[in-house]
Amino acid sequence: MTEAQRQIFVFMIYALIMVNFSGSSHGGAVSSEEEADRITSLPGQPKVYFQQFSGYVTVNKAVGRALFYWLTESAHSPLSKPLVVWLNGGPGCSSVAYGASEEIGPFRINKTASGLYLNKFSWNTEANLLFLETPAGVGFSYSNRSSDLFDTGDRRTAKESLEFLIQWLDRFPRYKGREVYLTGESYAGHYVPQLANEIMAYNANSKHRIALKGIMVGNAVTDNYYDNLGTVTYWWSHAMISDKTYRQLINTCDFKRQKESDECESLYSYAMDQEFGNIDQYNIYAPPCNNSDGSTFTRRNMRLPHRSHRIFRQISGYDPCTEKYAETYYNRPDVQKALHANKTRIPYKWTACSEVLNRNWNDTDVSILPIYRKMIAGGLRVWVFSGDVDSVVPVTATRYSLAQLKLTTKIPWYPWYVKKQVGGWTEVYEGLTFATVRGAGHEVPLFKPRAALMLFKSFLRGQPLPKS
Template sequence: MKIMASLMYLSLTLLLLLHITGRAAATVEEEAAAAAADRIVSLPGQPKVAFRQYSGYVTVHETAGRALFYWLTEAQSQPLSKPLVVWLNGGPGCSSVAYGASEEIGPFRINKTASGLYLNKFSWNTEVNLLFLETPAGVGFSYTNRSSDLLNTGDHRTAKDSLQFLIRWMDRFPSYKGRDVYLTGESYAGHYVPQLAREIVHYNAHSKHPIKIKGFMVGNAVTDNYHDNLGTVTYWWSHAMISDKTYRQLVNTCNFRQQKESNECESLYYYAMDQEFGNIDQYNIYAPPCNNSDGSTLAAGATTRHHMRLPHQPRRAFRPLSGYDPCTEKYAEIYYNRPDVQKAMHANTTRIPYKWTACSETLNRNWNDTDDSILPIYRELIAAGLRIWVFSGDVDSVVPVTATRYSIAQLKLHVTTPWYPWYIKNQVGGWTEVYKGLTFATVRGAGHEVPLFKPRAALQLLRSFLRGEPLPKS
């Protein structure tokens, strides 16, 4: 009887193991199939490349039907040995596909007729695997089936959904589990990136399958309401964009700690933008603006002081320019609304009832949850041992270098390497100071989107950041 019982127990054990193994094999096959379905064969008008690309949707909330869109461009060489860098654009409400991927750090640029693509030799996928995420739902191709989500979103949900995206995306691409992960972004991603990093750290504390986050890097980052706003009007005055009188009125009238300013303060802002700034691109005050056909610009004055702003106002018309092209959003909005492009990218599969735009004004106007300051998160993540870099293009007047310096100063960090100029191709690329727990760097002559204006310098920032090394002194 003992022998029979043992045989029965062995048989049951084998059956159970076969069942578990079968389920595991099925899961692996399902994940492989899902990843294969996301493979981009080629984009319309794309030059031939050797690296692989994937794009598609990951559902982050079944009940609401929220799904976030991503685009992965693997490293150009040895992708299995390279880390994963996740890029987020800000707004709130702006697309990482429109900006990060298409005019900053991605492998392709869109030509002026939006008929095709050409290569960006300073693409960050020369160094890493690049994952562009359109977050929150309602940005770009990301969507929700619960329309109220578009009228009631903010920092908290964005961070939670982005974490859920990463967890489920790594289930679809298991080769990235255990890989070093870095978060990067700019502008209002000064909120998104540290908030997501904190969510990951908290998730890792109780997870059997932690995400191997090593650090984050943000540029021209919205950080702290009071110091950002004080730094912004100071920049305007110090760069002769406004009069002494307007500067004094702004400082004496506005309460920079408030989310919503008084009517008197708002009037001063609009007066400065409309009457004193002149026809400039606020995102690079020394670059030519993208003009409408009548010679006027689409006023960045639509952006308001309290950072419920659109850092990338769509610009409708363009004129031929040499060098920097301030009208690149226009090309993206044509290209990504092409049905053949959407088909190639497995995008808009649910037929979203609005056209793809670089930024969602609906989300931006209905952003109902925002942190007054990200500095407490910095303190927590410095203590957690994450590598943290903050960089700033120094000719941006929207989230200017003075704002970032005022904010960082509030952390009162110990200086380990005093201020010095760093170099790229024998020229000063900017200036930097290293603190215990954080590195700050400026990029000389760069606007709000640093990699757009100074792509070679931005790539050097990435390389030094990944190595955990100071920027080159010569």
């Protein structure tokens, strides 16, 4: 049997299972809501043998807030695989643009944005992937009350992400009781633990428990003070700033503050404008994306709430222009129609990140470490990873933050391997696993897709990363 014949056979078996499943105890026939969300095919998509669904879940009917999702089921034995929710950060950045389209999803967008090609390191080889755009105002998610874009924050995001998940499971009852894992990166270092915290509270008071088993976050915003201290230390240790600027930052800035002094702000600006040079801060060794006129393509100025100075992002990776392709592809009317997206005709262009939402973030936790302690005490599997050439939320920041948990070491620091090469380094603690990914930037699966998939497999299995 050829590989193509085998895939067709697997798909036919799956289809038969789904027909039989419709009369099961999980809620009877496939709901009309679920069927309405089915994606038959995306423009320029190669043929695949897994099911896809996308659409909206209204999380606040009074004001009309609705969150957009895209589910790509596992290519093999989806009924036996867990549900993995992926969140991107920002705050204000799209899980469709990043997680789905340039990191862990099954498709990549080609250079002309005319179509898609397969990602052979997609995480849907191991799990059913649910990409959620949260909060309202991110990507295709929307609110009918425009003022919501100016007063959202951590608390609403967590509560409405839980509301989304509860309603989504009602729409897809075959996933009820399925193991659930929450994953994400960057400011999802807030979203993921905060959503886990909401789920744990919900489970304590509900008969219909969500089977949350664990979380995994990468290059994660964790604690204001230690993230800031670790970031400045990284800049200095990687020769991005001078000894003088480093000493001035350490002696002048109060890293605990949400908004820094004018003197500290000017030091940050000087470091970025005068000492960094034309680099991609999200991967300090990657080439920038250049426009046809020779200028550099940069993301709109985005701000991390744990740091009050501006971040100038130049999109990077093996192909440093991936975000440009996403912004072209997802603004195509035929793509939006296939995704059942933008049905209300939002009055602004779809963007990978929302500047308005990012600059008007209303509330943010100073530290996520208390939630880490609750997750560990609650028996959740907790993994944290860091691409080690990211200077925005660098490995030093994460190590400084996690050290405050004062966890007992189970397996001391060692190199882990993928394809006979060192993939990074890891240490296993009581209740938490930490791993670095060698040579990866802020978006680890973009830069090191094979290593990221190995990391994901080990996480799902609850096994330490391979030593050889």
